[in-house]
Amino acid sequence: MSEILSSIVPTAEMSAVVSFMSQNDDPLNVSLRLDDRGDATHRTVELATTRKSRIVVVGDLMLDRYYDGSVDRVSPEAPVPVLHVRRSFEHPGGAANVAANIAAMESDIAVIGLTGIDDSASRLRSLLVSAGVECDSIVSTTTIPTTTKTRLLTSHHQIARFDLEEQANDPSARSSLIQCFESSLAHADTVVLSDYAKGVCHPDVCETVIAGARRMGRPVIVDPKSVDFSKYRGATVITPNRSEAAASTGISIHSPADAVLAARTIHQLHQIESVVITLGEQGMVLFTNDEVTLIPTQAKHVFDVTGAGDTVVAALAVCLARGMNLSQACHLANIAAGLQVAKIGTCPITWNEIALATGTQSIPNGKVLPLDAITVVCNDAKRSGKIVGFTNGCFDILHHGHAALLEAAAKECDILIVGLNSDASVRRLKGHPRPYVAAQHRAALLAALESVSYVVEFDEDTPLATIEAIAPDVLIKGADYSSRDVVGAHVVTARGGRVVTPLFVPDVSTTNLVERILSTTTGSSLERAA
CATH class of the missing domain: 3.40.50.620 (HUPs)
Structure with missing residues (x-):
């Protein structure tokens, strides 16, 4: 007889240990701590620390381009809508969006990745520099174009998307990426592997990054897109979402109980210290050798989930770099994700917003506010x-x-x-x-x-x-x-x-x-x- 954990509705004061069974065939007898940190005592996690942190992100860089307008007619040339473009704009995408989020959270950030030699590469660099991201370790190559995703929008809904991309498979460029990482590692507090399956996070690169960081005692956070998690072996934390964890393990995830089973499998198979599986409206599950915790979602209004995963990874990296433990980091990352989905589009969440949302920093007095x-x-x-x-x-x-x-x-x-x-x-x-x-x-x-x-x-x-x-x-x-x-x-x-x-x-x-x-x-x- 299965007990479905997601049926529990936590109250503001609730902090419980719950034993449950998975909905899958494999029985799972563990105690799951339901962590609903609603009171100020739990929420105070040294957000005001002045420690300067530095993070290195290695991953697939992209440029997200948008054309927004209205559709009033159908083309006479084919049965397709005609978009009357009112405005266009661009944002960093993929690993570049993770880097931009980290910069917004007041950490020094260097990004390592590949671009083509084209206008999109120039534009992406400009956006990153404006956001406060160090771009000296971006490698340019003639073998691929800069990955560019172009979205057509009307009334904030996508009506079409077209992608310009090629799989990166250049051994020379890969060697340059590894050299850039080795030069950057000594000054890093935390390392992020942001894998969007475009070729930068090749097994050789992942192995070098994880082994090098472990030698230096630096945590490595992995945001995976590959189905094969073996290339992430030895990482400190991995943050798959529900579908990514299910694809990697073959375990259907319908409840937090199933997520714990999948997390334990990932932990044991790939020797990854901690697994954080994000479950959308069900929150996130943290699995380590010492604890298994369900952190309920903080989102009260969900307008747009774009970029929520990048926000989680960025917040985890910043919190760990500032010396917080993983449980504290997950709690704040969950709050950051709740702030993100309450916005429209990919708007970086600032450290000040997180501090205000946790109540560890008061809103200034008066009517005139930032x-x-x-x-x-x-x-x-x-x-x-x-x-x-x-x-x-x-x-x-x-x-x-x-x-x-x-x-x-x-x-x-x-x-x-x-x-x-x-x-x-x-x-x-x-x-x-x-x-x-x-x-x-x-x-x-x-x-x-x-x-x-x-x-x-x-x-x-x-x-x-x-x-x-x-x-x-x-x-x-x-x-x-x-x-x-x-x-x-x-x-x-x-x-x-x-x-x-x-x-x-x-x-x-x-x-x-x-x-x-x-x-x-x-x-x-x-x-x-x-």
């Missing part, structure tokens, strides 16, 4: 069933038209976030001598309004990145905008949100106010001169 704090506030509000609204503007000389719009916006939501253009952003958009009022003073005026819950400053020309980060339920702009022209509308509507344009107050603007002030001043001067 983006990472605003993100945590919004996620908490959504978990409480509250509606989060967003509007934005320069607000350079706050006037009654602004006040009326903000009051109308506040009626559309429970919490109103106001995005404020920075001084540099206003200067680019409006020209000299704008802004008339510095950003800190504009923010203070907005924060003084009862209708405004929080203010967040952004430095870009548009608030798109801010909207993507906080994923509001309602996007509000003045009635002088049509809904389709509002920046970020596609992001909000793609996840079931609304775009509203409640009102517009005519004949009032900052420009009109300044002209009236100047004309009054000029007239008074002329009268005095007469």
Whole structure:
């Protein structure tokens, strides 16, 4: 008779040891600790450590390219949709995304991998350097193109994807990769093998990386894509998802009990010290010689699972590099994954976001907050069933038209976030001598309004990145905008949100106010001169 562990619903205070049987034929009699660290005592894991860590990632580098737009008709040439492209953007992919996540978590990071000699390689390097990733050990080769995945999107849904890739099988390039790793190892605290089955993680490379790291006493974390886990023999931690673990072991995984059976098999067959199997909505299972633990998922809202696995690996690497034990690292990686899936697209999770989410760092007092704090506030509000609204503007000389719009916006939501253009952003958009009022003073005026819950400053020309980060339920702009022209509308509507344009107050603007002030001043001067 099987006991299905996933039927247990943990409470905030629950910490239990559960004996269970697998649903597979092989009986498994172990004690599984159900770890639901809901209290602050367990959640405090030295997040504020100032220790500087350095991580080396070896793996398959990719460029993810997106074309986003609308589909209004079918091609007359063939029965296929025509995408009217509104915007395009690019992100690091594969091992490059792992590296970008590690950089966002405030660790020094060097990446080792292969690219072709092409425009995609140049673009990928530029993105990585901008993210703070060291790229000196990227090897270029003429034998393959840079792996590039191009996705066509409409309303945040993929309608097509095409890949440019070749399997890397160049012994000379492989030798260069090994040399780069050997040169980098001495300064590394943790090593990551990010295998996307494109050829970089050849058995010779994996053997060299794992053996070298073990000699130096460095942990090696493996994110596998290969079905054959034998090339990862001797690694410290391996992090397959449900399907990868099932494919490697031949064990169907329907419950955490089955995952423990698969983890034990991987551990014993390949002499891998610890196995972490991610199970989506069922959380993750940690299997070591000393403990078997189920960590329930932290995700309360799931909008997009893209990049969640990379976030787990990155968080594990950073935590181990900072000296935490594996149980603590898994707990924080689980929290990071919960933050990731609450966002749309692959947005790196910052160390500050993790600290705020665990409660080990308090949200700053006041209404004017940085983006990472605003993100945590919004996620908490959504978990409480509250509606989060967003509007934005320069607000350079706050006037009654602004006040009326903000009051109308506040009626559309429970919490109103106001995005404020920075001084540099206003200067680019409006020209000299704008802004008339510095950003800190504009923010203070907005924060003084009862209708405004929080203010967040952004430095870009548009608030798109801010909207993507906080994923509001309602996007509000003045009635002088049509809904389709509002920046970020596609992001909000793609996840079931609304775009509203409640009102517009005519004949009032900052420009009109300044002209009236100047004309009054000029007239008074002329009268005095007469």
